[in-house]
Amino acid sequence: MPVELYGMSASAPCRIVAMTLEVLEVPYEYKTIDLMAGDQMKPEYLKINPQHNIPTLVDGDFAMNESRAIATYLANAYGKDSKLYPVDPKVRAVVDQRLYFDMGVFYKAIGDIIYPKMFEGKDPESGAKDKLKEVLGWVNDMIKKSGYAAGTDSLTLADLAFIASFSTLVETGSFDVSGFAELNAWFEKVKGEIKNYEKANGAGATAMGQWYKSKL
Amino acid sequence: MVWAPIELYYTPSSPHCRAVLMCLKALGLDVELIKLDMYQKYEHKKPWFIKMNPQHTVPTINDSGYILWESRAIMCYLVNKYNNDDLELQSLYPKDPESRGNIDKLLFFDIGSLYKSIVDYFHPMLMTGEGSDEKKANALKTALDYLDGFLSQQTFVVGDSLTIADLSILSSITQLEALDFKITGYKHLSRWLQKLKEDLPYFDECNKEGIDMFRSWARSKQGTNGNSENLLRHKKPIRCKTYD
Ligand SMILES: N[C@@H](CCC(=O)N[C@@H](CS)C(=O)NCC(=O)O)C(=O)O
Ligand SMILES: N[C@@H](CCC(=O)N[C@@H](CS)C(=O)NCC(=O)O)C(=O)O
Numbered sequence: 001m002p003v004e005l006y007g008m009s010a011s012a013p014c015r016i017v018a019m020t021l022e023v024l025e026v027p028y029e030y031k032t033i034d035l036m037a038g039d040q041m042k043p044e045y046l047k048i049n050p051q052h053n054i055p056t057l058v059d060g061d062f063a064m065n066e067s068r069a070i071a072t073y074l075a076n077a078y079g080k081d082s083k084l085y086p087v088d089p090k091v092r093a094v095v096d097q098r099l100y101f102d103m104g105v106f107y108k109a110i111g112d113i114i115y116p117k118m119f120e121g122k123d124p125e126s127g128a129k130d131k132l133k134e135v136l137g138w139v140n141d142m143i144k145k146s147g148y149a150a151g152t153d154s155l156t157l158a159d160l161a162f163i164a165s166f167s168t169l170v171e172t173g174s175f176d177v178s179g180f181a182e183l184n185a186w187f188e189k190v191k192g193e194i195k196n197y198e199k200a201n202g203a204g205a206t207a208m209g210q211w212y213k214s215k216l
Numbered sequence: 217m218v219w220a221p222i223e224l225y226y227t228p229s230s231p232h233c234r235a236v237l238m239c240l241k242a243l244g245l246d247v248e249l250i251k252l253d254m255y256q257k258y259e260h261k262k263p264w265f266i267k268m269n270p271q272h273t274v275p276t277i278n279d280s281g282y283i284l285w286e287s288r289a290i291m292c293y294l295v296n297k298y299n300n301d302d303l304e305l306q307s308l309y310p311k312d313p314e315s316r317g318n319i320d321k322l323l324f325f326d327i328g329s330l331y332k333s334i335v336d337y338f339h340p341m342l343m344t345g346e347g348s349d350e351k352k353a354n355a356l357k358t359a360l361d362y363l364d365g366f367l368s369q370q371t372f373v374v375g376d377s378l379t380i381a382d383l384s385i386l387s388s389i390t391q392l393e394a395l396d397f398k399i400t401g402y403k404h405l406s407r408w409l410q411k412l413k414e415d416l417p418y419f420d421e422c423n424k425e426g427i428d429m430f431r432s433w434a435r436s437k438q439g440t441n442g443n444s445e446n447l448l449r450h451k452k453p454i455r456c457k458t459y460d
Contacts, residue, residue, distance in 0.1 A: 051329075051362055064317050066324040073317035093284050093293035100286040104327050105271070138270055 009204030013067030098158035171209025228426030
């Protein structure tokens, strides 16, 4: 039985999981959970994820949520020899560091720019733009080393997490990212290395961008 | 083989630092503690530290030249690297994908939901004396409910033995306690907390000083920004970030 991914393509965390499945070439079935329709509060869904957020992964009788943890689970379970999540503790730890950074700092800084408009019709708080600029500088420096997010010589989960975040920012057009040369070069390159990129990430990021623009 | 001790750059009142310290102790590793003065001297913003960690956060470790930050990534690294194929040490972060998935899930839950909701709720009250925000209080309660649900079915947050997810969440929960937030209503969570405090031989050594420091800082803030009527019965607090 293929694994099941419950989610929505506009959601950045869901896109991390979809890209991981594509890159690992794990067959999966996408089950759409429409947040606007309240699908996440249905009893069947609460059974697999009492936290009622998306994404959720179901693999046989194992179910879990938290996108970045799902990505590491998939790499551990299906990517034993994959360079996507290297086994050397020192290299793996840099990937992990990037995943926590993505959640707590990078995606957060992006959310602080786009969510106030999308959900409350407000402008971002003062300081949010400067913060994002600082964070983008950090990300650019991380990528500068080897052309990949974790300083490796090929794609890792860190790139997938960063690309889900960054593509969302780019598609909203809410922030001028042109000054970050390495970051932009990385974005163009890495898109081409992800199997079915449009389906797994591109289209959802575009949808998110359009949604943002519709609120302006 | 002789290892140089792992250097840990830290500040005692940071829950993330305390979690890493507990992990080092659980693995029986030697550590050299390097306390940063972040509040008067801003040592974490000094060029020598930024060169190590551009994000200037603690905890940061230096393991014979290998530098790493983000507390949860550090804990995963330490167990991956120093479990010595010893089953008991490995059980802190077992290798089978499902256990690991559950642990990683809770580590991300901690950073993104539990600890975040503590900061989001207490930080404005503490720093600017704002009143209690019901929405934020609910987010915190929701995270605690979820955790309590987990613990109603098992001894530890993942399964029946101690893992690094317990250590991470323990440091968040003790931070919450230091804010005089009562968790006794969460029966299973209280039971778990009590058990860890009693059973972990290194609990006091790793936590006591920092928790006490944080508690008195938080109470003094309440004195300054007091607005206690609005504070439910919590005092106030947090966010390491804003000490600077
Ligand atoms: N930390 C989670 C965040 C998931 C999340 O926030 N999902 C949002 C959509 S992008 C959601 O499901 N919101 C609805 C809800 O929480 O009920 C992850 O990375 O998986
Ligand atoms: N997610 C990080 C958070 C680290 C963090 O925010 N540390 C605070 C102390 S609790 C800090 O160093 N703040 C100073 C700064 O950000 O400049 C971790 O778990 O290590």
